[in-house]
Amino acid sequence: MPRHLHLNAFLMTTGHHEASWRLPESDPFAHVSLDHYVRLAKIAERGTFDSLFLADGPQLWSSLAQRPAGALEPLTLLTALATATEHIGLIATASTSYNSPYNLARKFASLDIISGGRAGWNIVTTAGREAARNFGLEHEPAHAERYARAGEFLDVALKLWDSWEDDAIVGDKAAGVWGDDAKIHPPRHKGTYFSVEGALNVPRSPQGYPLLVQAGSSEDGKEFASRYAEAVFTAQQTIEDARAFYADLKARTAAVGRDPEHIKVLPGIVPVIGATESEALAKEQELEDHIVHRHGVANLERLLQLPEGSLELDRQLPADLPPESAIEGAKSRYTLVVELARRDRLTVRQLIGRLGGGRGHLTFAGTPEQVADAIETWFTQGAADGFNIMPPVLPSGLDAFVDHVVPILRTRGLLRTEYGPRTTLRERYGLPRPANQHVQPVYA
Amino acid sequence: MPRHLHLNAFLMTTGHHEASWRLPESDPFAHVSLDHYVRLAKIAERGTFDSLFLADGPQLWSSLAQRPAGALEPLTLLTALATATEHIGLIATASTSYNSPYNLARKFASLDIISGGRAGWNIVTTAGREAARNFGLEHEPAHAERYARAGEFLDVALKLWDSWEDDAIVGDKAAGVWGDDAKIHPPRHKGTYFSVEGALNVPRSPQGYPLLVQAGSSEDGKEFASRYAEAVFTAQQTIEDARAFYADLKARTAAVGRDPEHIKVLPGIVPVIGATESEALAKEQELEDHIVHRHGVANLERLLQLPEGSLELDRQLPADLPPESAIEGAKSRYTLVVELARRDRLTVRQLIGRLGGGRGHLTFAGTPEQVADAIETWFTQGAADGFNIMPPVLPSGLDAFVDHVVPILRTRGLLRTEYGPRTTLRERYGLPRPANQHVQPVYA
Ligand SMILES: Cc1cc2nc3c(=O)[nH]c(=O)nc-3n(C[C@H](O)[C@H](O)[C@H](O)COP(=O)(O)O)c2cc1C
Ligand SMILES: Cc1cc2nc3c(=O)[nH]c(=O)nc-3n(C[C@H](O)[C@H](O)[C@H](O)COP(=O)(O)O)c2cc1C
Numbered sequence: 001m002p003r004h005l006h007l008n009a010f011l012m013t014t015g016h017h018e019a020s021w022r023l024p025e026s027d028p029f030a031h032v033s034l035d036h037y038v039r040l041a042k043i044a045e046r047g048t049f050d051s052l053f054l055a056d057g058p059q060l061w062s063s064l065a066q067r068p069a070g071a072l073e074p075l076t077l078l079t080a081l082a083t084a085t086e087h088i089g090l091i092a093t094a095s096t097s098y099n100s101p102y103n104l105a106r107k108f109a110s111l112d113i114i115s116g117g118r119a120g121w122n123i124v125t126t127a128g129r130e131a132a133r134n135f136g137l138e139h140e141p142a143h144a145e146r147y148a149r150a151g152e153f154l155d156v157a158l159k160l161w162d163s164w165e166d167d168a169i170v171g172d173k174a175a176g177v178w179g180d181d182a183k184i185h186p187p188r189h190k191g192t193y194f195s196v197e198g199a200l201n202v203p204r205s206p207q208g209y210p211l212l213v214q215a216g217s218s219e220d221g222k223e224f225a226s227r228y229a230e231a232v233f234t235a236q237q238t239i240e241d242a243r244a245f246y247a248d249l250k251a252r253t254a255a256v257g258r259d260p261e262h263i264k265v266l267p268g269i270v271p272v273i274g275a276t277e278s279e280a281l282a283k284e285q286e287l288e289d290h291i292v293h294r295h296g297v298a299n300l301e302r303l304l305q306l307p308e309g310s311l312e313l314d315r316q317l318p319a320d321l322p323p324e325s326a327i328e329g330a331k332s333r334y335t336l337v338v339e340l341a342r343r344d345r346l347t348v349r350q351l352i353g354r355l356g357g358g359r360g361h362l363t364f365a366g367t368p369e370q371v372a373d374a375i376e377t378w379f380t381q382g383a384a385d386g387f388n389i390m391p392p393v394l395p396s397g398l399d400a401f402v403d404h405v406v407p408i409l410r411t412r413g414l415l416r417t418e419y420g421p422r423t424t425l426r427e428r429y430g431l432p433r434p435a436n437q438h439v440q441p442v443y444a
Numbered sequence: 445m446p447r448h449l450h451l452n453a454f455l456m457t458t459g460h461h462e463a464s465w466r467l468p469e470s471d472p473f474a475h476v477s478l479d480h481y482v483r484l485a486k487i488a489e490r491g492t493f494d495s496l497f498l499a500d501g502p503q504l505w506s507s508l509a510q511r512p513a514g515a516l517e518p519l520t521l522l523t524a525l526a527t528a529t530e531h532i533g534l535i536a537t538a539s540t541s542y543n544s545p546y547n548l549a550r551k552f553a554s555l556d557i558i559s560g561g562r563a564g565w566n567i568v569t570t571a572g573r574e575a576a577r578n579f580g581l582e583h584e585p586a587h588a589e590r591y592a593r594a595g596e597f598l599d600v601a602l603k604l605w606d607s608w609e610d611d612a613i614v615g616d617k618a619a620g621v622w623g624d625d626a627k628i629h630p631p632r633h634k635g636t637y638f639s640v641e642g643a644l645n646v647p648r649s650p651q652g653y654p655l656l657v658q659a660g661s662s663e664d665g666k667e668f669a670s671r672y673a674e675a676v677f678t679a680q681q682t683i684e685d686a687r688a689f690y691a692d693l694k695a696r697t698a699a700v701g702r703d704p705e706h707i708k709v710l711p712g713i714v715p716v717i718g719a720t721e722s723e724a725l726a727k728e729q730e731l732e733d734h735i736v737h738r739h740g741v742a743n744l745e746r747l748l749q750l751p752e753g754s755l756e757l758d759r760q761l762p763a764d765l766p767p768e769s770a771i772e773g774a775k776s777r778y779t780l781v782v783e784l785a786r787r788d789r790l791t792v793r794q795l796i797g798r799l800g801g802g803r804g805h806l807t808f809a810g811t812p813e814q815v816a817d818a819i820e821t822w823f824t825q826g827a828a829d830g831f832n833i834m835p836p837v838l839p840s841g842l843d844a845f846v847d848h849v850v851p852i853l854r855t856r857g858l859l860r861t862e863y864g865p866r867t868t869l870r871e872r873y874g875l876p877r878p879a880n881q882h883v884q885p886v887y888a
Binding site for chain 2: 019021022023024026028029032034057058059060061063064065066067068069070071072073075076077079080082083084098099100102103106107109110111113114130133134135136137164168169170171173176177178179180181183184194195196197198199200201202203290292
């Protein structure tokens with residue numbers, strides 16, 4: 001089979017551009033409209049995307065003045081979307097720092113069953129003091145600590161998902177025996193962060209467990225990904241950086257004894273599409289014109305861990321920013337933003353403009369051909385197994401991608417032309433169903 | 445408006461009778477079949493029920509040998525059912541002992557939005573060591589401690605649900621102002637069990653918050669219900685007990701300054717329906733014949749906190765059982781079972797038969813007329829505001845109720861004949877939408 005692109009639709013209320021909500025087409029209540037999301041899901045299915053994805057954090061992300069804040073909880077929303085779609089994968093973000101394994105494992109198993117094997121989990125450790133303070137902590141746990149907890153969380157979750165063998169249910173009505181207790185394997189886990197005794201109260205799901213996705217790019221993040229992740233979302237500004245990241249991650253994955261084909265790397269791209277290049281650039285400019293810069297300054301100060309009022313709009317970033325190692329929040333995003341500003345000698349105002357579209361993800365404005373070219377280049381030159389598509393405005397930006405870029409990708413043989421029979425999310429990504437850790441493989 | 449019955453459909457896999465799964469009609473995989481639950485929800489909507497309800501506990505409830513174990517997580521399943529139904533309320537059980545307020549408040553707010561105001565929360569404190577051990581605890585927290593935590597949990601959850609005023613979203617595109625930060629009220633809660641700083645990341649939902657339902661009947665349980673509950677599920681074996689419970693709960697509710705009309709009492713009933721009385725009794729007998737008694741013995745020993753092997757099938761319960769005050773698990777259920785056994789001088793075998801149908805809820809076998817009579821009597825004589833309908837076998841038992849008992853109740857003017865326009869769950873139960881604690885009522 002030819003190698004195909006994997007496409008994930010990263011959905012965000014009225015779009016990824018921070019000013020998208022101000023455009024005439026945008027609904028200020030989109031973030032709480034099931035209909036809005038059903039519409040987006042159907043567009044993505046028309047484009048034969050592998051999956052949908054929703055970001056998340058257990059805190060209010062921004063001031064209300066700034067932009068749409070608050071959203072439907074992703075697992076809940078994706079469950080509703082499961083019933084409105086047939087083929088597309090459903091990837092929910094959930095935090096290992098602010099959940100307990102038993103509850104979260106159940107929810108993903110339930111979604112996987114309800115969706116016929118289409119659930120995915122974007123595993124995040126959640127940066128920021130705001131989230132910590134919603135869960136009884138004074139301070140954000142240290143970055144290394146968060147990843148240590150994440151590792152143990154995954155070990156426990158995998159034990160829970162494997163606590164039922166696939167054929168534990170017998171259903172012998174005559175004998176009065178519903179299931180086989182010998183096929184239940186309670187985790188009996190006692191660790192540093194968690195103690196979990198009993199088996200899950202949900203049978204093993206169609207995929208065994210949700211597709212495991214990861215989205216942090218720090219050293220700890222990449223270590224974690226190499227051990228557990230089957231797909232990785234990442235923000236990369238240049239093809240050189242993306243190739244280095246790709247090669248690094250595949251090598252790390254091989255180094256821990258896994259098949260590097262079993263981890264798919266998906267950089268984000270914000271495609272601003274126009275019939276002509278100048279139309280695309282005008283669209284980008286229109287969005288930039290709607291940015292309220294004072295919010296952008298506050299966001300940058302928070303990311304860079306600077307006191308309020310440190311940054312000036314028409315000057316460059318201060319020269320004496322701390323190294324990544326001193327950052328306890330989102331490490332890799334910090335470095336990406338600082339490097340981008342330095343490389344292109346951007347003022348704060350320009351930097352805000354560049355980040356406005358994709359918060360550090362690559363923004364690419366052009367014709368459908370140009371967008372398809374960029375995607376093909378990255379895909380064929382060792383920078384990506386697919387893309388996280390982040391339309392600047394929704395729904396129109398997703399419509400544009402599906403109507404104009406997808407046909408080109410199909411013509412070039414880079415993308416499936418139809419879904420074919422129903423299958424699991426993991427199969428869409430070309431990955432095998434995981435064996436149960438309690439079951440010996442049978443050799444012929 | 446005439447006083448109408450409130451009907452709640454308590455759904456449980458193949459039915460409430462523990463042997464229901466062994467009948468020819470039953471699907472051993474019903475517990476993980478969305479189609480099964482969609483079918484049940486549609487039958488209940490045909491019967492113009494107020495709501496559906498799913499029980500829950502974060503542990504495997506029984507051995508697999510015994511009966512269908514494990515289930516879809518209720519909030520997930522009800523979200524899927526929200527998209528398959530239009531009018532019926534969706535009540536999910538969730539534990540205050542093994543959840544954090546921020547996560548749970550978000551999920552209920554999200555379901556309430558997605559369902560157009562049809563979410564309800566059956567608030568439980570979760571008895572049993574098994575659950576505790578899935579969340580890092582060695583022992584079950586003491587009964588009083590669980591209810592103390594539940595009270596604080598509710599206070600925090602209510603603060604979170606009120607952390608957005610209803611009109612916090614402005615959507616002023618021209619000015620670039622999406623929302624009004626002055627209408628956000630972070631809880632800043634620091635208590636015994638929880639510290640929660642920030643506002644919820646979901647706007648206030650159609651109902652303000654889910655309908656609050658409670659299902660424990662101990663002293664602490666009733667105290668809790670009188671403060672928070674808008675509907676109460678309860679297991680009552682006789683009309684005398686039910687009337688006493690009803691009067692007690694209404695009085696307690698009035699005593700804390702609430703309108704006693706704003707707490708609806710719904711005893712459970714397991715209706716075994718036949719065209720003739722003898723047909724109904726034969727159906728009951730058929731179910732009893734399918735009971736595997738050794739499982740029943742084990743369950744009773746666990747409820748009564750007796751060592752394994754203490755009970756003998758053809759003898760009565762031991763005389764020296766401890767008082768309710770010594771029980772840390774499900775207190776009111778304990779007392780109900782012991783009193784039932786003593787009152788009717790039941791052997792363990794007979795007791796298991798009596799509990800097989802409804803685990804302590806009233807089982808009533810008869811013709812549709814007889815079932816309707818029993819319901820009418822309890823409803824008009826101060827024992828109930830409605831009923832928790834617990835069909836012994838599903839779907840057939842719910843079909844029988846809706847096809848044969850519901851028309852009689854409608855003819856007698858006790859039940860709505862149609863839903864009318866879409867409305868919230870709270871309105872179905874005749875309750876007012878709660879005001880936001882941060883908003884002063886406006887007097888004309
Ligand atoms: C496409 C993409 C989506 C992400 N979504 C989330 C998210 O929803 N929630 C979250 O807490 N982190 C999310 N992250 C990860 C944060 O960027 C991450 O917490 C941060 O980079 C810290 O990880 P690191 O320090 O390992 O880089 C996402 C990252 C990427 C690339
Ligand atoms: C109809 C009904 C349904 C219930 N469902 C649950 C449930 O799903 N999960 C749970 O932990 N307790 C549930 N309970 C409550 C338990 O019976 C309760 O935990 C037990 O009675 C302890 O409360 P108490 O000690 O205040 O009586 C339910 C009770 C009733 C009457």
